Amino acid sequence: MAIESGNRSAVEVRREASAWIARMRGxxxxxxxxxxxxxxxxSSQHRLVYAEMEExxxxxxxxxxxxxxxxxxGLPARRPLFARPAFRLVAAxxxxxxxxxxxxxxxxxxxxxxxxxxxxxLIASSEGQLRRFRLPDGSAVVLDTDxxxxxxxxxxxxxxxxxxxxxxxxxxxxxxxxxxxxAGGRLILDRGTMFDVALGxxxxxxxxLRGAVEIHDRDGAGRPGKILARLxxxxxxxxxxxxxxxxxxxxxxxxxxxVDGLLxxxxxxxxxxxxxIDRYSPHKMRLADPALADLRVTGVFPAIPVESAAQALAxxxxxxxxxxANGDLILNR
Numbered sequence: 001m002a003i004e005s006g007n008r009s010a011v012e013v014r015r016e017a018s019a020w021i022a023r024m025r026g027x028x029x030x031x032x033x034x035x036x037x038x039x040x041x042x043s044s045q046h047r048l049v050y051a052e053m054e055e056x057x058x059x060x061x062x063x064x065x066x067x068x069x070x071x072x073x074g075l076p077a078r079r080p081l082f083a084r085p086a087f088r089l090v091a092a093x094x095x096x097x098x099x100x101x102x103x104x105x106x107x108x109x110x111x112x113x114x115x116x117x118x119x120x121x122l123i124a125s126s127e128g129q130l131r132r133f134r135l136p137d138g139s140a141v142v143l144d145t146d147x148x149x150x151x152x153x154x155x156x157x158x159x160x161x162x163x164x165x166x167x168x169x170x171x172x173x174x175x176x177x178x179x180x181x182x183a184g185g186r187l188i189l190d191r192g193t194m195f196d197v198a199l200g201x202x203x204x205x206x207x208x209l210r211g212a213v214e215i216h217d218r219d220g221a222g223r224p225g226k227i228l229a230r231l232x233x234x235x236x237x238x239x240x241x242x243x244x245x246x247x248x249x250x251x252x253x254x255x256x257x258x259v260d261g262l263l264x265x266x267x268x269x270x271x272x273x274x275x276x277i278d279r280y281s282p283h284k285m286r287l288a289d290p291a292l293a294d295l296r297v298t299g300v301f302p303a304i305p306v307e308s309a310a311q312a313l314a315x316x317x318x319x320x321x322x323x324x325a326n327g328d329l330i331l332n333r
Contacts, residue, residue: 013045017053030170030194033209034256037234041250124148125165128280128304130261135160138172139179142259144198145280145303153177166198168259171211180224186239187216187224195231196256203240207251208233215239215246254300261303270295273313274331281306285313288332292319 020036023029040046125131125143132142136153143149147165155177160169162183171179173192181188181197184204188197193211197204206215208231215237216224228246229237236251254264265273271293274285280303287293301312310329314321322330 010049013049014053017046017050020050021054030209031257031260033194034207034234034251035253037209038250038253041234121151122148123151127282130259135172137177137179140170142168144258162197162199164199166196166200166258168194168196170194182218184239185218186228187218189214189216189224196258202238205236205238206231207236207255209256257300258303262300263303264300265297267296267298269293270297270313270317270331273297273301277301277303277306277309280304280309283327283329285310285329285331286324288322288330292331292333 016039020039023032024036040050123131123133123143125145125147127146129145130142132140134140135151135158137158139158141149141160144166147167148163149167150161150163152159152161158177158179160167160179160181162181167181169179169181169190171190171193179190181190183197184199186204188195188206191212191214193213194209195211195213196207196209198207204215206213206229210233213231214224214227215229215231217226217228219225228239229248231237231248234251235248236255237246237248239246252264252266254262254266257264263273263276271287274287278284283306285306295317297313297316299312299316301316302308306329310321310331313319314331319331319333322332324330
């Protein structure tokens with residue numbers, strides 16, 4: 001999908017809007033929601049055309065369900081998009097990417113939580129493991145590798161403490177009790193949303209996929225204090241320790257794909273990419289030459305197994321992979 005602004009062909013934008021409508025009504029809508037929000041926010045033309053095409057789609061479905069629509073179902077249909085050769089080529093390329101990352105999902109675990117009405121419950125994922133849980137209120141949470149949270153629910157509030165790692169929250173809005181995530185001295189207040197929270201080297205990073213969230217400082221009693229940032233879908237904010245400001249920016253395309261075991265980068269330092277991937281495996285990647293640390297990485301890479309990640313990085317940067325006696329992988333020119 002093109003993600004750009006400016007005066008573009010109406011036919012081109014309508015075609016993209018129609019494709020997005022189909023994708024956002026499909027089973028994998030949440031996985032591409034961040035990319036969609038990037039596209040829609042790129043220009044007012046995108047937003048207006050998408051709204052228009054969505055209304056046309058709604059009326060078309062209503063007509064198809066009517067007696068008139070049923071009478072016309074026997075007419076020859078236009079050749080569907082998925083039957084066209086060009087679409088098949090694109091679909092094959094997408095499938096190849098999915099298959100390349102499928103080894104990661106071998107480590108995926110599912111589970112459910114028993115109700116915890118008045119006391120905390122610790123939940124954790126181990127190294128190289130992604131875990132999914134259903135919280136007592138119906139909300140869903142996905143834990144990234146080596147992540148630890150504490151769940152404390154009551155009739156008056158729903159509180160999750162992120163102690164380390166990264167988690168995605170898909171919050172149920174069936175209760176009046178507020179949903180809050182506490183991380184790194186900050187409180188994230190949900191407004192019926194889907195969002196990621198990560199504790200990292202730079203502080204607390206919040207990425208919004210759907211709905212709205214607010215990032216607050218904590219007052220002396222641990223309650224929400226000053227509002228530091230409000231996020232719209234497709235935005236992220238980083239609240240760093242010792243900094244008063246909490247800058248809001250557009251989230252990188254693909255940053256939401258970690259739940260599929262895929263890590264996306266756009267111009268990141270190789271040293272930072274290696275550090276991210278190392279979190280998923282007891283065997284680590286090392287750089288033979290410190291000068292390699294500043295190489296820039298762009299692309300989507302599997303997090304697990306580490307051998308696949310190392311080979312993908314080496315192929316992208318023209319490097320060589322060697323295996324050390326302890327199982328670590330060494331990247332060299």
